[in-house]
Amino acid sequence: MTISLLEERARNRFCLISGVFAALFYFGGLAVAGFLPPHAAFLEAEQISAFYVDNNLQIKAGMAMAMFGVSFLLPLIGAVSASMAKAEKSLHFFSNTQLACGVISVVGFIVPLFIWMTAAFRIDRDPELILLLNDLGWLTVLTPYGPFSVQIASVAICGLLDRRDVPLLPRWICFMGLWAALGGIAGALIPFFTQGVFAWHNLFGFYVPMVCINAWFLVLLVHLWKKPSYREPSEVMAV
Amino acid sequence: MNSITMVASNIRLDTQSTTVPEGGVWVFIWGDILIFSVFYLVFMLGRTEDLELFLQSSQSLNQLLGTINTLLLVTSSWLVALSVCRARTQGLSSRGVRIPLVGAMAAGIGFLVIKFYEYYEKSTQGISLVTNDFYSFYFAFTGLHVVHVGVGLGLLAFVYFSANRTKNDGTAVKSLESVGIYWHMVDLLWLWLFVLFYLVV
Numbered sequence: 001m002t003i004s005l006l007e008e009r010a011r012n013r014f015c016l017i018s019g020v021f022a023a024l025f026y027f028g029g030l031a032v033a034g035f036l037p038p039h040a041a042f043l044e045a046e047q048i049s050a051f052y053v054d055n056n057l058q059i060k061a062g063m064a065m066a067m068f069g070v071s072f073l074l075p076l077i078g079a080v081s082a083s084m085a086k087a088e089k090s091l092h093f094f095s096n097t098q099l100a101c102g103v104i105s106v107v108g109f110i111v112p113l114f115i116w117m118t119a120a121f122r123i124d125r126d127p128e129l130i131l132l133l134n135d136l137g138w139l140t141v142l143t144p145y146g147p148f149s150v151q152i153a154s155v156a157i158c159g160l161l162d163r164r165d166v167p168l169l170p171r172w173i174c175f176m177g178l179w180a181a182l183g184g185i186a187g188a189l190i191p192f193f194t195q196g197v198f199a200w201h202n203l204f205g206f207y208v209p210m211v212c213i214n215a216w217f218l219v220l221l222v223h224l225w226k227k228p229s230y231r232e233p234s235e236v237m238a239v
Numbered sequence: 240m241n242s243i244t245m246v247a248s249n250i251r252l253d254t255q256s257t258t259v260p261e262g263g264v265w266v267f268i269w270g271d272i273l274i275f276s277v278f279y280l281v282f283m284l285g286r287t288e289d290l291e292l293f294l295q296s297s298q299s300l301n302q303l304l305g306t307i308n309t310l311l312l313v314t315s316s317w318l319v320a321l322s323v324c325r326a327r328t329q330g331l332s333s334r335g336v337r338i339p340l341v342g343a344m345a346a347g348i349g350f351l352v353i354k355f356y357e358y359y360e361k362s363t364q365g366i367s368l369v370t371n372d373f374y375s376f377y378f379a380f381t382g383l384h385v386v387h388v389g390v391g392l393g394l395l396a397f398v399y400f401s402a403n404r405t406k407n408d409g410t411a412v413k414s415l416e417s418v419g420i421y422w423h424m425v426d427l428l429w430l431w432l433f434v435l436f437y438l439v440v
Contacts, residue, residue: 163410170263171261171264172262172263174263175263175265176267176270178267179266179271182386182390183274185383185386192369193375197281198379203277204379
């Protein structure tokens with residue numbers, strides 16, 4: 001039994017709203033905690049530990065908020081994979097890849113939140129230990145660019161291979177995805193620097209990857225909202 | 240029918256046999272050029288802050304290998320352009336298309352081999368990513384470019400092998416054109432990096 005186009009559109013939009021909700025809560029939570037923009041990588045143990053002591057309540061509240069929100073990314077990932085599965089005529093190679101990478105990405109968002117929360121949990125700790133946990137959190141969230149790249153690239157490649165009249169995505173959005181997948185690779189340099197443009201708080205460690213990913217995320221959301229292609233063109237015509 | 244109208248009708252036939260070019264690929268190209276432009280700016284700013292260090296470090300690079308690599312990539316670009324031109328008239332599976340593609344891939348592999356030898360040479364001199372600002376830029380951005388070359392080689396191989404099996408020549412020529420555009424961009428980005436790191440004194 002099939003559902004009507006209107007129902008399908010409603011479910012799709014529900015998933016998209018869920019994704020927006022996740023982004024707002026995640027970035028909102030980090031902002032409340034004072035983690036946006038990131039702390040400089042060159043700060044010393046006393047400075048970082050003072051930050052965790054002075055903003056203890058905000059950090060815990062912000063982390064809880066981000067953690068609550070970030071799981072709502074999963075329905076969005078599911079919706080994108082569902083649209084991709086429609087585009088793949090045979091076995092669902094790319095939609096499965098996207099789903100798997102998406103789940104890893106969500107874990108990659110959640111784990112650092114736990115680490116920072118742990119750093120804020122006992123503030124009478126040795127400042128060096130707080131610095132360690134702070135480092136661990138930032139490296140965990142910013143360095144593993146691989147799953148993101150593969151996730152974005154699998155959406156893009158699936159779109160490029162889709163030869164239907166109304167494809168999954170317009171081709172320029174696919175190419176923009178490939179750009180975003182490649183553009184943030186400088187994130188791999190984060191472990192080597194505490195200062196300079198490649199450090200985690202600076203241009204190529206943070207801002208360039210952020211702009212690449214989020215610009216694409218935004219374009220993708222707007223397109224999926226306005227012109228979802230989860231139906232064959234003939235079905236769309238019939239309604 | 241006089242010769243001019245014959246030529247004219249041939250031209251029309253030619254343009255008809257060519258499919259509409261892939262427009263979306265330019266989003267990728269300009270996006271990538273934007274990232275490298277940002278780098279260009281950052282590098283020049285860093286350079287004005289410590290001119291002495293940048294000049295000194297720049298002279299330690301192997302100018303000869305850099306020049307050979309530039310020639311390799313430019314040749315490779317030319318070979319891809321040649322096979323795109325031929326693909327439009329002769330079809331993708333012809334030898335005239337496939338031989339230049341193999342040449343282009345060989346030149347690309349040669350570029351990688353020389354680049355890795357240069358990295359090796361620097362590392363034996365005790366120079367690495369963290370030696371100073373100049374080398375940070377050098378390793379980071381030639382490294383990012385190496386990733387681009389690797390991706391490009393994969394794409395060339397993809398076009399080469401799918402040319403054998405393809406039933407729809409129009410789509411395949413389109414893919415070859417897009418890969419060609421990408422490969423020219425990789426060439427262009429290298430020319431920028433070559434001028435920045437090896438030549439500017």
